[in-house]
Amino acid sequence: MKMYFRKTWPLHLFLLPSVLLLIVFNYIPMAGFLIGFEDFKPWLGILKSPFVGLKHFKFMFNDPTAIQVIWNTFIIAIFKIIVGAIVPFAFSLFLNEVRAMLFKRTIQSLIYLPHFLNWVILGGILTDLLATNGLINQLLEGLGLNRIFFLGSGDWFRFTLVTSDVWKEFGFGTIIYLAAMTGINQSLYEAADIDGANNFNKAIHITIPAVIPIAIVIATLSLGNILNAGFDQVYNMYNPLVYQKGDIIDTYVYRVGLLQGSFSLATAVGFFKSVIGFVLIATTYKLASKYANYRIF
Amino acid sequence: MLKLKFSNRMFQYANHLFLSIVAILCILPMIHVLAVSLSSNYATTSFLVKLWPIGFTWDAYEKALNSNNFLVAFKVSILRTVFGTLISMTLTMLAAYSMSKDNRYFRGRTVYAWFFVFTMLFHGGLIPTYLVVQKAGLMNSLWALILPVAVNVFNVVLMMNFFRGIPKELEEAAAIDGAGHFRVLFTIFFPISLPSIATLSLFTMVFHWNSWFDGMIYMNQANKIPLATFLQALIAGFDYTQIGLNPSDLENLSERSLKSALIFIGTLPILLVYPFLQKYFVKGMTLGSVKE
Numbered sequence: 001m002k003m004y005f006r007k008t009w010p011l012h013l014f015l016l017p018s019v020l021l022l023i024v025f026n027y028i029p030m031a032g033f034l035i036g037f038e039d040f041k042p043w044l045g046i047l048k049s050p051f052v053g054l055k056h057f058k059f060m061f062n063d064p065t066a067i068q069v070i071w072n073t074f075i076i077a078i079f080k081i082i083v084g085a086i087v088p089f090a091f092s093l094f095l096n097e098v099r100a101m102l103f104k105r106t107i108q109s110l111i112y113l114p115h116f117l118n119w120v121i122l123g124g125i126l127t128d129l130l131a132t133n134g135l136i137n138q139l140l141e142g143l144g145l146n147r148i149f150f151l152g153s154g155d156w157f158r159f160t161l162v163t164s165d166v167w168k169e170f171g172f173g174t175i176i177y178l179a180a181m182t183g184i185n186q187s188l189y190e191a192a193d194i195d196g197a198n199n200f201n202k203a204i205h206i207t208i209p210a211v212i213p214i215a216i217v218i219a220t221l222s223l224g225n226i227l228n229a230g231f232d233q234v235y236n237m238y239n240p241l242v243y244q245k246g247d248i249i250d251t252y253v254y255r256v257g258l259l260q261g262s263f264s265l266a267t268a269v270g271f272f273k274s275v276i277g278f279v280l281i282a283t284t285y286k287l288a289s290k291y292a293n294y295r296i297f
Numbered sequence: 298m299l300k301l302k303f304s305n306r307m308f309q310y311a312n313h314l315f316l317s318i319v320a321i322l323c324i325l326p327m328i329h330v331l332a333v334s335l336s337s338n339y340a341t342t343s344f345l346v347k348l349w350p351i352g353f354t355w356d357a358y359e360k361a362l363n364s365n366n367f368l369v370a371f372k373v374s375i376l377r378t379v380f381g382t383l384i385s386m387t388l389t390m391l392a393a394y395s396m397s398k399d400n401r402y403f404r405g406r407t408v409y410a411w412f413f414v415f416t417m418l419f420h421g422g423l424i425p426t427y428l429v430v431q432k433a434g435l436m437n438s439l440w441a442l443i444l445p446v447a448v449n450v451f452n453v454v455l456m457m458n459f460f461r462g463i464p465k466e467l468e469e470a471a472a473i474d475g476a477g478h479f480r481v482l483f484t485i486f487f488p489i490s491l492p493s494i495a496t497l498s499l500f501t502m503v504f505h506w507n508s509w510f511d512g513m514i515y516m517n518q519a520n521k522i523p524l525a526t527f528l529q530a531l532i533a534g535f536d537y538t539q540i541g542l543n544p545s546d547l548e549n550l551s552e553r554s555l556k557s558a559l560i561f562i563g564t565l566p567i568l569l570v571y572p573f574l575q576k577y578f579v580k581g582m583t584l585g586s587v588k589e
Binding site: 008010011012014015017018019021022024025026027028029030031032033035042046091094095097098099103106107109110111112113114116117118120121122123124125126127128129133134135138167171198199200231232235236250253254257258263266267270271273274277278281282 | 304305308309312313315316317319320321322323324326327329330333344347388391392394395396398402403404405409412413416417418419420421422423424425426427428429430433444445447448453477478479482503507508509510514525528529532533553556557560563564567571574575
């Protein structure tokens with residue numbers, strides 16, 4: 001045993017700094033959920049603040065605003081998950097049909113780009129483009145349509161959130177499918193050619209069945225995001241006009257907690273989100289590993 | 298047969314057209330911003346600019362780049378990106394090396410693995426994290442932007458998977474020559490995995506450059522905020538005094554083109570590293586996810 005430790009002590013040492021940082025910045029905040037069960041006063045600290053049990057949780061589930069916020073989060077997130085699962089998959093099928101490599105690579109370069117820009121930049125760009133007299137509305141008017149209040153009407157705001165999120169991320173999402181598609185055995189296509197199959201037949205009978213398992217794993221894992229409607233995006237695009245339908249848990253927690261100082265209520269709402277997220281992520285990983293043999297380790 | 302070929306060719310044309318349109322839609326907004334930033338006051342305030350500058354002028358860029366606050370924020374961003382990436386990558390390499398060892402050799406690996414992965418599954422949430430950073434005395438310190446995000450478990454997992462693909466023989470041969478773990482890591486694993494390190498470093502750099510929220514909540518002095526946070530504040534509620542401009546400076550310059558110029562300058566570093574990013578990230582993305 002002593003010999004063994006002499007050989008492996010550097011391995012523990014290598015892990016030490018990371019472990020310490022995770023304890024301080026991840027595990028201690030996890031214990032901070034206690035704040036949600038207290039009437040937290042910053043000057044009393046977490047240990048001395050009075051314990052109030054489920055008070056804040058009861059308040060949350062009876063408060064129309066909090067319930068609306070949870071509902072908004074769910075609706076926005078679920079649409080992002082569904083549309084965000086379909087678009088990259090469909091787009092890779094079309095991109096996979098391209099034989100000219102230079103063209104394919106150019107398209108890829110262009111569609112990956114928005115993924116690397118943050119929502120501060122994109123929010124700034126989109127609020128300008130989607131303004132009532134912005135470029136998009138000028139275009140709509142040019143086509144003889146009515147102007148749309150993209151960022152001022154609740155339903156349109158949700159639509160804008162989902163569309164712009166998919167716009168930002170779909171290109172990046174195609175990477176994994178294209179990688180899987182290049183891995184398909186070419187002899188399958190050659191055999192199909194001999195049988196007289198056209199591109200459409202080949203896509204339906206070879207490409208799609210080969211990629212479906214990966215698509216299912218990705219879709220399953222993304223269910224863990226069901227209460228992640230995207231703080232950065234919403235925060236940089238919303239305004240009081242659309243709070244009713246566009247305010248989400250994370251923006252609510254930030255406003256109520258850090259701006260208004262209701263630490264306990266905000267923590268309770270955040271804790272609710274973390275617990276739901278945990279259950280979903282744990283379940284989906286379990287499913288993915290059981291049925292698709294997916295492992296992170 | 299001829300008919301089939303014809304329809305096939307039609308499909309190819311239509312497909313190319315469709316893909317081109319979608320791809321152009323991905324960058325059109327950026328082109329519009331660039332055009333607005335280079336246009337005159339009149340053209341921008343009356344929303345005349347589409348995709349090409351009208352009344353071309355560099356004014357907005359001149360004003361933005363001469364703003365002291367802008368340059369200070371730029372410097373903070375550079376600092377956090379450089380140090381944040383260095384620290385994060387060092388921790389990633391060290392942790393991934395240990396984690397890549399076999400369970401039978403490195404007992405405790407499973408415990409460490411769960412300890413790391415659990416942080417991906419459960420989050421303490423905004424308020425407790427904020428209070429920890431505050432209690433740790435990191436408010437207004439560059440460390441507040443670096444330490445809480447220094448350990449990226451996802452990167453550790455990717456790196457670990459890469460290390461596991463390195464042939465055992467290399468390590469064993471070095472061990473016979475008397476090399477310890479330090480030597481094995483720095484003289485064998487490090488050089489072999491340079492492409493992976495480059496990939497993850499680029500991702501980490503982009504992450505740091507783009508982060509703005511931590512700067513907003515942890516920094517409350519104007520000279521401490523990074524560029525992304527600075528831009529966020531400017532875009533959200535435009536106030537030219539923030540970048541040290543007088544109302545008289547805006548005679549020939551519209552708010553809109555100044556904003557657009559700032560957005561474009563904020564994007565520029567990403568655009569500059571983008572070719573390198575692109576070279577590596579496809580490999581990086583599929584490094585850990587598609588396994589045989």
